[in-house]
Amino acid sequence: MTSPSPLASAALVFGASGGIGRALVSNLLSDSRYSCVYAVSREPDFQSLSSHCTLIQADPLDPDSVGRAVENIKHPLTRVIITTGMLHDSVQKPEKSWRALETETLARSFAINCTAPIMVLKALIPLLPRTGRCEIAALGARVASISDNRNGGWYGYRASKAALAMLIKTLSIELARTHPDCICALLHPGTVDTAMSKPFQSGVSPEKLFTPEFSASALLSVLDGLVPSQSGGHFAWDGSPIPA
Numbered sequence: 001m002t003s004p005s006p007l008a009s010a011a012l013v014f015g016a017s018g019g020i021g022r023a024l025v026s027n028l029l030s031d032s033r034y035s036c037v038y039a040v041s042r043e044p045d046f047q048s049l050s051s052h053c054t055l056i057q058a059d060p061l062d063p064d065s066v067g068r069a070v071e072n073i074k075h076p077l078t079r080v081i082i083t084t085g086m087l088h089d090s091v092q093k094p095e096k097s098w099r100a101l102e103t104e105t106l107a108r109s110f111a112i113n114c115t116a117p118i119m120v121l122k123a124l125i126p127l128l129p130r131t132g133r134c135e136i137a138a139l140g141a142r143v144a145s146i147s148d149n150r151n152g153g154w155y156g157y158r159a160s161k162a163a164l165a166m167l168i169k170t171l172s173i174e175l176a177r178t179h180p181d182c183i184c185a186l187l188h189p190g191t192v193d194t195a196m197s198k199p200f201q202s203g204v205s206p207e208k209l210f211t212p213e214f215s216a217s218a219l220l221s222v223l224d225g226l227v228p229s230q231s232g233g234h235f236a237w238d239g240s241p242i243p244a
């Protein structure tokens with residue numbers, strides 16, 4: 001096997017088995033700027049995607065497994081997207097009322113939606129080039145906007161994504177000093193037809209329910225268009241800024 005050129009750049013998607021994660025990987029594999037796309041997931045299962053797709057198994061909640069994943073990355077990373085997020089699963093549902101608040105489920109929402117993405121970014125920052133453009137992004141959500149919160153509910157999801165927005169903003173300020181061409185952003189994918197939105201799609205009009213492919217393509221265009229002075233912001237799939 002030939003070793004990768006030290007100058008070749010790579011993209012990485014963490015949370016690559018989810019609906020939007022898979023579509024991001026697939027889109028990035030057709031982008032000639034990247035000689036390799038790392039697809040990191042708890043259970044990577046799409047071996048045949050392409051010869052320049054490298055699958056890595058890692059759990060974002062397990063620092064040892066993230067550390068082992070990083071050891072497998074052989075290229076500088078010029079685009080990193082963390083898709084990790086949870087609104088509901090077999091353990092918990094989004095809270096409709098304060099009566100449903102529980103210490104354990106709130107802590108779990110914060111662990112998956114906020115701590116996991118920032119700790120993965122912490123592990124990956126040493127692989128970013130110090131000079132030259134690079135982008136690091138995590139998937140946010142419009143419902144994380146405090147000023148846009150008109151419906152209430154979804155306490156843990158909203159709050160953990162809002163906290164992630166603060167972590168991304170804070171990270172962007174520090175990275176501007178050491179990686180002046182790096183753009184750090186939170187991206188809202190729209191309402192996307194994935195397992196996450198399935199239980200909540202009935203009130204969504206068809207034109208507002210995006211395919212994962214449409215959303216992934218839109219998010220990658222947004223990343224392409226961002227400049228370092230916008231680093232730290234939260235942007236929707238159409239490039240519009242989402243207020244804190």
Ligand SMILES: NC(=O)c1ccc[n+]([C@@H]2O[C@H](COP(=O)([O-])OP(=O)(O)OC[C@H]3O[C@@H](n4cnc5c(N)ncnc54)[C@H](OP(=O)(O)O)[C@@H]3O)[C@@H](O)[C@H]2O)c1
Binds near residue numbers: 020043085
């Ligand atoms: N779908 C929407 O309408 C919508 C709207 C706004 C924001 N978002 C955000 O977009 C991102 C992707 O969502 P999606 O729609 O693609 O949902 P999805 O198909 O459920 O994917 C969720 C991703 O999060 C990871 N994940 C879920 N539970 C986890 C856990 N317990 N521990 C570790 N990792 C876990 C999974 O990683 P693995 O690859 O390891 O399985 C998966 O890639 C999320 O951050 C979500 O909050 C989605």
